[in-house]
Amino acid sequence: MLIRQATLADTAELWRVRYAVTENKLTPGRIKDDELHAYLNDYGRGWVVELENGRIAGFAIADNRDGHIWAMFVDPPLHGRGYGRQLHDVMVDWLFAQGHERLDLGTEPDSRAEAFYRRAGWQPTAEGLDAYGDKHFELLKKNWTRHA
Template sequence: MLLRQATRADTAELWRVRYAVTENTLTPGRISDAELHAYLEDHGRGWVVELEPGRLAGFAIGDARDGHIWAMFVDPPLHGKGHGRQLHDVMVAWLFEQGHARLDLGTQPDSRAEAFYRRAGWRPTGEGLDAHGDRRFELLKKDWNPHA
């Protein structure tokens, strides 16, 4: 298993994992390869957990411009093995290193992802649901404990 930076060569596997999830689903085609590549190469950075060459367990992408978690997904059969936490921690650390004091994300209410983020120290912003029906969360640098 290898935790490494994502590249455009990972595109097919990123989409495979993204469309495999059963919560926080995405309609195929709503986000283009070009938009994905912009987040990987221009707006931020992504990471993958690679089980073997060409086979990903999951991925995370953070936006360096504003500290937004753009995506974080683990292949459902591999939930609970620590891949998500590895991805989360490397992404959060990198975003804080970019100078952000606050990170944000949105996720489906009452989902496994919401529970995961709460355990990792994220707190609801209190803004209610956004236009996509997601609950908004924030993580403040001063409150983050990567060893929690």
């Protein structure tokens, strides 16, 4: 298992993982390759967990413009192996190293993802649900403790 920076060559595997999830589902075609590529190359950075067979087990993408977590997903059959937490911590460390004091994200309410983020120290904001039905969370640098 290897955590490395995501590249454009990972596009097909990122979409495979993204469309496999059972929560926070994405309608195919709502986000196009060019938007994904902009997040990987222009707006921020992405990371993948690559297995020994070359398959991507999960990925995370951060927007460095504003400290927003744009995406973080693990292939459902591989949940519970710590891949999500490893991706999360690498991404959060990188964003805070870029000078952000506050990070934000949105996720489906009452989902496994919401529980994951709460365990990682994220707190809900006062914002209501957004147009996609996502609940918003924030993580402040002063409150960040990396998972041991």
